[in-house]
Each structure stands twice: as C-alpha cells, then as structure tokens.
Amino acid sequence: MSEFTLHDLQCFDAVVRAGGFQAAAASLHRSHPAVFAAVAKLERQLGFALLDRSGYRVRPTSAGRSFHGRAQSLLRELTALRAHAGQLAMGEETELRVVIGDFCPRPYVLGLLSRFFAACPATRLDLLFEAVGGPQERLDDGEADLVLHRVDKSDARIEWVDLAKVPFVPVVAPGLLREPLPRKVGPEQMREYTQCNMRDTARHTPSRDYFTVAGARQCTVADQLMKKEIILQGMGWGHLPRYLVEDELRDGRLLSISNPHMPGSVEELVAARRTDRPQGPVSNRLWRHLQDAAPALRRALRKR
Numbered sequence: 001m002s003e004f005t006l007h008d009l010q011c012f013d014a015v016v017r018a019g020g021f022q023a024a025a026a027s028l029h030r031s032h033p034a035v036f037a038a039v040a041k042l043e044r045q046l047g048f049a050l051l052d053r054s055g056y057r058v059r060p061t062s063a064g065r066s067f068h069g070r071a072q073s074l075l076r077e078l079t080a081l082r083a084h085a086g087q088l089a090m091g092e093e094t095e096l097r098v099v100i101g102d103f104c105p106r107p108y109v110l111g112l113l114s115r116f117f118a119a120c121p122a123t124r125l126d127l128l129f130e131a132v133g134g135p136q137e138r139l140d141d142g143e144a145d146l147v148l149h150r151v152d153k154s155d156a157r158i159e160w161v162d163l164a165k166v167p168f169v170p171v172v173a174p175g176l177l178r179e180p181l182p183r184k185v186g187p188e189q190m191r192e193y194t195q196c197n198m199r200d201t202a203r204h205t206p207s208r209d210y211f212t213v214a215g216a217r218q219c220t221v222a223d224q225l226m227k228k229e230i231i232l233q234g235m236g237w238g239h240l241p242r243y244l245v246e247d248e249l250r251d252g253r254l255l256s257i258s259n260p261h262m263p264g265s266v267e268e269l270v271a272a273r274r275t276d277r278p279q280g281p282v283s284n285r286l287w288r289h290l291q292d293a294a295p296a297l298r299r300a301l302r303k304r
Helices: 006-018 021-028 032-046 062-090 106-118 134-140 224-232 242-251 281-303
Strands: 095-100 124-129 146-149 158-172 195-198 218-221 238-241 265-274
Touching (some): 006 021, 006 032, 006 062, 095 106, 095 134, 095 281, 106 124, 106 281, 134 146, 134 265, 146 281, 158 242, 158 281, 195 224, 195 238, 218 224, 224 238, 238 242
Parallel strands (some): 095 124, 095 146, 195 218
Antiparallel strands (some): 146 265, 158 265
C-alpha cells in the first residue's frame, strides 16, 4: 500500500461530512473533479472502497466509517498543531471562538466577555450563538475554543468550570387555557395545546428529547426570548429558564404548571474547552476570568 496524503484524507472527510462531492468541494474551495480524484486515489492506495456510491447520496461503507473515525483523530491533531504553531509564532491568539448556548444569561455573560476582550485589543472575539446540542457539537468538531452551555462531563477530552445551575420551569399564559387545569396537570392534559420547543442547531449530533409531549402540536423557535414571547402571547406553552420568567410568574402573566407529573429540570451552565488542544495565553486568562466570575453569576441568578 502506497502512502496517502493529508489532502486525500481532508477530501474524504469533507465528503463524509457534507454527504456528497459537490458540497465537499465547495467547503474545501476546490473543484469537484479534484475532490473526486483525491478520494478515488485514496481508495486505490488503501485497497478497499471507502464510499458506497450506489444511492442518490454517497455514504461511507462499514470499512469507510471505521477508517473515517481514525482519520478524524489525525485531522484534529493536525488542526491543533497548526493552531499551536500559530500561537507560538504570534505570542498571543489573534482570535478566540466562543459559543454561547441558548439558556445562558446573556446580559451578564456578554458584559463579562465585553470587559475581558476590551483589555485584549489584539485578540478578536468570534462569537456564536447555538442551541440545544449545537454548542457541544461545535466544541467536538474543533469549531469553538470555548462554549458556555451544558456539556457531557464524562468526556475525558473536556474540562469545565461550573458557572451556575439554571432551573427550568414549565409555564403557560392564563389566556391559552380553555378550562382550569387540575392542580397536578400531566402531559395528557397539555397534549391538546401547542408546545413550544427550542430548535436544535446541531448538524449531525442525534437530537435529544427535552420535555417533548408525544402527540402535541409543536412550535419550534431559535432562542429562549422568542419562546418566552410566544408563550406570553398565548400561542403555546413550554419550559423556560426560571430567571427569564420570574417577573411574569410574580405578576400572573405566566403560570407555573410544575408538579411531579410535569417536572422541570435543573441544567448545569458551564464554561468548557478541550484538554487535547493547546491553549494560548489569552485563552488561559479568559479561563481564569470565568473561574473568578462564577460566584458572582451564581449570586445574580439567585437574586432573580
């Protein structure tokens, strides 16, 4: 077997991720024939088929899936090595990619990031907003240096700073209800009303079910503030971070329907980054900044 190149691996990885040669070529800024030829050459060098081309969309063979998993590890290491070389060359990072998740208390966190990056004028903040599984996926795919959301704490590649616990409560506007609900309302009573849920921004991670009532009409939104407004207008009901609806629960514009049959939840808001990637000086200062700021964030949410 002759040696293959990183270019060949990158082309194969792009085809698997994009689901086709044309999309892969666009993502790599290369021509369709160049990507097709690179993958075909890789298959000849390996001696087995990586892709099943019999359907409308190409997909990896069983051997291709196994090979792709190992190839991704190598490509991630290459990305990390390039980043590390760049950091060594420039002294400090020119850019940090930060992802804020959907239930993050934005005014507090954005103020914290604003103050930090104002003191780092040579480092540009590339800020993204993602929902549900999107933040963790960005971190897994190497598209974020830091995420502020929930993460899988069992993943040995991730380190985290606990920022706060964020309670979620199921709420409804009084105007939505056609008749008084029983004290311990359950999913069967709420099934006849439209349920408002967050739209998952993850692109390839399997979706997780957060509070979805089977059989209920669904309304999906891009962020928690839009979800709150829809619920306030009596267009649906759903679970919201408690800090976001304290005033409305207090003055009666929203009603909590939390009970043992319709429980809320408590999500762990963390700052997370990868341990298997080098961290530059600005990233490490931001990490310490978040560690120092965590107690104040917890106090602010308790006050709410």
